[in-house]
Amino acid sequence: MTLLFTHSDCLDHVTPPGHPERVERMRALQEALTDERFALLDRRDAPLGADADILRVHPQSYLDRIVQALPEEGWTQLDADTHLSPGSLGAARRGVGGNVAAVDAVLLGEVHNAFVGCRPPGHHAETETAMGFCLFGNVSIAAKRALDHHGLDRVAIVDFDVHHGNGTQDLMWDEERVLFVSTHQMPLYPGTGATHEIGAQGNILNLPLAPMTGSAEMRRTYEQAVFPALEEFEPQLLLISAGFDAHAQDPLANLNWSTDDFRWLTERLCGVAARHCQGRVVSTLEGGYDLQALAASVAAHVSVLMENT
DSSP, X not given: OEEEEEOGGGGSOOOOTTOSSOHHHHXXXXXXXXXXXXXXXXXXXXXXXXXXXHTTTSOHHHHHHHHHHOOSSSOEESSSSOEEOTTHHHHHHXXXXXXXXXXXXXXXXXXXXXEEOOSSOOTTOBTTBOBXXXXXXXXXXXXXXXXXXXXXXXXXEEEOSSSOOHHHHHHHTTOTTEEEEEEEESSOTTOOOOTTOOOTTSOEEEEEEOTTOHHHHHHHHIIIIIHHHHHHHOOSEEEEEEOOTTBTTOTTOOOOBOHHHHHHHHHHHHHHHHHHSTTOEEEEEOOOOSHHHHHHHHHHHHHHHHHTO
């Protein structure tokens, strides 16, 4: 069984007109997953993430700043790209809570795998800095839940968003129980993710991809570097930062992947999970800003998760 966490609160994170991380992303995702082939999804409302969940990776002072910055109307701008509206904190807490609940459900054997379709995304949020549309480090919080609450020893995070997951890297820099692997376009925002950035414990693998390199280079990189690293690490749980902005139609980058590339990638990652962690996968939505490409890619991704149960 595949579990889907979403919540209507994620529609309440409203960004300024013209902003790529917009409410319509959530609507496109929801519509894509109403197709008949997704009838067997175990659909649940994402719970609100508790302060204790957020404080697994962020300090209290940071959470306090986010709370205090919430506007009563309109927007507060945290940086050039990241905004708060009155409903933003509730939406962000759904992403946190969905990830925590997904980890619990998968590790307790209630379901085989899970997809958390919430917004705003999280992989750019650093320890004390909101940036890149992101407020809280959702996938890092999920990893800490698995490690500290469920007692796992090895959790792998694979981030195939087109932008480097600088926030996840920052939050997991000293965490030797986590292998963080990121493929991303370089040069591109946020400018991090060079190969020499390996973490304090050698637990980070950054694999930059040049613009316009497309499907073949991506598949070669995963075959030659990502999958071998995962096989050697032997994770007990696989977490995926599922950004779909490497798609050829996406307006923010130009790696030129296809919808089928996301299907292939999900199939291969599920294969690693089947060999090493009883198929246990929790995937969470990150980027993807062309609505048609996002819908098609999410549908392909979730379809493969459902096939691997």
